[in-house]
Amino acid sequence: MRTVQEAIEDALRRTTGETALPRLRFASRTDTGVHARGQVVVFASQCVEMDRVFRDALNTRLPKDVLCRSMVALTEAEASAFDPCADATRKRYEYELVAGGLRPVVYRRNVWYVRKALDVAKMQAAIDHLTAPPTTKDFSSFTPQKADGERGNICTVSKIELHCERLDDRTDAPYEEDVSTRVRLVFEGNRFRYKMVRNLVGTIIDVGMGRLKPDDIPVILAAKNRGKAGQGAPPQGLTLVWIKYD
Incomplete structure (x- = not known):
């Protein structure tokens, strides 16, 4: 059975053109069958622009039941310091x-x-x-x-x-x-x-x-x-x- 993580990884590879498997860090792990409208995912990429164009391109490659709503670019230092799971309040x-x-x-x-x-x-x-x-x-x-x-x-x-x-x-x-x-x-x-x-x-x-x-x-x-x-x-x-x- 395909997981949400696998779907995002595949879409990111095809959108960025990068061959390395992106390491995804999720804010919350949901059980099979559970839905999420506000999941937060952190990943590293060589792409400079993380904007609406990138988001829309990613969404064309995601399955119909998975959608990226917005993206925010972080510096390397910000990304290293941010833990999407532990930092949630x-x-x-x-x-x-x-x-x-x-x-x-x-x-x-x-x-x-x-x-x-x-x-x-x-x-x-x-x-x-x-x-x-x-x-x-x-x-x-x-x-x-x-x-x-x-x-x-x-x-x-x-x-x-x-x-x-x-x-x-x-x-x-x-x-x-x-x-x-x-x-x-x-x-x-x-x-x-x-x-x-x-x-x-x-x-x-x-x-x-x-x-x-x-x-x-x-x-x-x-x-x-x-x-x-x-x-x-x-x-x-x-x-x-x-x-x-x-």
Whole structure:
């Protein structure tokens, strides 16, 4: 299966005419099936002009599901000092799912379909526990990644928002029982560990389905054990929206 990295490497080689394989440094590694609208990639090239012309030329060589939105030229010193992953100070992810009613067909590759209707009030109560002060917490229960390095699995999650929209288009839902709810979960924080957002989503959904209670969240956080949290949400509903630097 072709990866995004391979697609970018191939397009860069053909655009620059350079035979050496470009070394790409990504701000965030996304799992297979996860989308990204705000990925940051650093690479070295002998090309002098990194402008709109170069960007447009690169886009003609990228597959239709990969797009370069903008480019910034860095000096060699700036590029050496810049770590797109470690230097990131804030990230935003969004997760979309459809609950109840008929399963989505047209946009099925971009959402998670949950057959049961969800208790939104309980989901919000779970979110309130996750974002309760202090916002910096140990999220070991929501990642299979070992607590390595100085910070381990300690992350500052400053925002989790829940947005719901009733999808009552009678063209798609001729019966009341067919009406679905589109759910969007927004996450902002300084960093997110491997599969952390998907596991947070799955746990919040488990609360909405009645498999867990909102008051289970503090217990799950304190356990620092992945086995205590809920299911992991599938990748297709997740999008990396943006990455910010100070």
